[in-house]
Amino acid sequence: xxxxxxxxxxxxxAVIKNCPIIDNHAHNLLLPTNLESxxxxxxxxxxxxxxxxxxxxxxxxxxxxxxxxxxxxxxxxASWDSILQKRAEWLRRDPENLIQKCLxxxxxxxxxxxxxGAEKMQMFDWHDKFTPAPTKRIVRIETxxxxxxxxILRKATEExxxxxxxxxxxxxxxxxxxxxxxxxxxxxxxxAGFKTIVCYRTGLDVEPEYNExxxxxxxxxxxxxxxxxKKRKYRIERKAVNDYxxxxxxxxxxxxxxxxxxxxxQFHTGLGDADINLLQSNPAYLQPLIxxxxxxxxxxxxxxxxYTREAGYLATVFKHVYLDIGEVFPMLSRDGQTSVLRQSLExxxxxxxxxxxxxxxxPETYWLANKQFREVLQEVRLLFSIF
Numbered sequence: 001x002x003x004x005x006x007x008x009x010x011x012x013x014a015v016i017k018n019c020p021i022i023d024n025h026a027h028n029l030l031l032p033t034n035l036e037s038x039x040x041x042x043x044x045x046x047x048x049x050x051x052x053x054x055x056x057x058x059x060x061x062x063x064x065x066x067x068x069x070x071x072x073x074x075x076x077x078a079s080w081d082s083i084l085q086k087r088a089e090w091l092r093r094d095p096e097n098l099i100q101k102c103l104x105x106x107x108x109x110x111x112x113x114x115x116x117g118a119e120k121m122q123m124f125d126w127h128d129k130f131t132p133a134p135t136k137r138i139v140r141i142e143t144x145x146x147x148x149x150x151x152i153l154r155k156a157t158e159e160x161x162x163x164x165x166x167x168x169x170x171x172x173x174x175x176x177x178x179x180x181x182x183x184x185x186x187x188x189x190x191x192a193g194f195k196t197i198v199c200y201r202t203g204l205d206v207e208p209e210y211n212e213x214x215x216x217x218x219x220x221x222x223x224x225x226x227x228x229x230k231k232r233k234y235r236i237e238r239k240a241v242n243d244y245x246x247x248x249x250x251x252x253x254x255x256x257x258x259x260x261x262x263x264x265x266q267f268h269t270g271l272g273d274a275d276i277n278l279l280q281s282n283p284a285y286l287q288p289l290i291x292x293x294x295x296x297x298x299x300x301x302x303x304x305x306x307y308t309r310e311a312g313y314l315a316t317v318f319k320h321v322y323l324d325i326g327e328v329f330p331m332l333s334r335d336g337q338t339s340v341l342r343q344s345l346e347x348x349x350x351x352x353x354x355x356x357x358x359x360x361x362x363p364e365t366y367w368l369a370n371k372q373f374r375e376v377l378q379e380v381r382l383l384f385s386i387f
Contacts, residue, residue, distance in 0.1 A: 011305050016378045021370060024193075024324055025138065025266060025301055027360035028121035032095065033364075037120075037286035037346050040084065044330050046273040056080070059333035071367060087364075089135075100130050105108050105370055108133035110192045114140025115360060125190075135205070136192035138266060141187045141249050142201065142236055144374045148177045149225075150234045158229055167222050174290050178245070182252045186263055188325035193299070194253070195266040196246050202239040203280025204269065206332030208288035210247045216240040250289070261320065264297035269311060270304035271327050285312045290318050299354060302327040308343045315352045329376070330368040337376045345380065 005370045019151045044064040045055040055061045069078050072086040090098045108131050127135045152173055160166050207213045221242040228234050253262040269283040283304045290298055301324045304311035315323040328340045344353055355368035
């Protein structure tokens with residue numbers, strides 16, 4: 001390699017190492033009083049409950065453990081328990097300095113603040129003190145809908161269901177309130193976009209036609225209301241209702257811009273916990289929906305793992321589709337991360353690839369994701385630099 005090429009590679013390495021990151025998708029940090037309520041070992045795994053016990057034997061955990069020794073300035077042979085003790089010391093002595101250290105290199109965060117309630121999490125704008133640019137919100141549409149239904153049905157009783165007009169009034173109130181909330185969020189300068197977790201609830205095989213979705217929603221909505229009143233649980237997981245939320249949001253977004261593109265809608269795709277239907281999380285199901293809403297940016301989150309190539313194909317052939325390559329850092333091994341990034345670059349233009357941490361709960365999730373992403377990006381970019 002001649003000196004000119006060597007200098008170019010050195011500059012490339014420097015840019016990858018130091019370039020500020022726009023975190024396309026992340027979540028709030030926990031309030032200090034809730035730090036002990038969540039297992040810290042979940043930083044490198046989506047497993048839950050008993051399945052999480054095996055994470056200590058995973059390559060992703062072993063790598064995170066090694067890198068956390070560096071973060072906390074532990075000896076190289078420090079055990080997991082010693083790492084946790086050192087972390088506890090940081091949190092007692094100077095928690096904000098630890099957060100600042102973990103968010104170093106992050107320019108701004110687009111934050112889905114629908115994961116947990118205000119009683120558990122820091123407010124989205126609280127994070128502004130740690131980044132040069134202010135945090136922007138990503139509005140989770142299912143959280144909006146469930147909050148509205150809880151307000152509407154709070155005083156309802158099962159006797160109300162005997163009134164034939166009651167359900168139609170509930171539907172009218174809900175749809176009007178939901179539309180008003182989405183329009184308000186579109187107009188809010190603190191909102192950068194929207195997100196749906198329909199993938200978790202009923203899968204990505206969303207009915208692509210709004211009018212058809214509207215015809216199908218009646219009876220499922222009635223069943224949802226009856227159950228919500230009886231159980232006092234407002235989680236929406238009936239396909240026709242979940243599809244309606246996505247279609248209604250897309251309809252509003254499609255009508256919102258005065259020209260060009262609207263604010264984006266992010267879709268959880270692929271990688272998730274046991275609550276997901278793995279087969280139904282393939283973004284290929286979204287193609288008819290994507291075709292119907294050409295002026296709404298679709299962001300396919302979490303590398304769509306293990307469906308990265310399917311997501312990459314959609315991001316390549318549709319001008320308004322983007323592939324987010326987050327969450328695999330730090331959830332996969334280094335080799336797995338390299339494979340995901342290489343699969344993305346096989347087909348997707350660099351301008352259509354977005355990065356995120358999916359950082360949540362603990363500041364260390366941000367730090368690990370950013371550190372590992374820069375390492376893998378440098379490795380992959382050097383491989384591709386000859387082209």
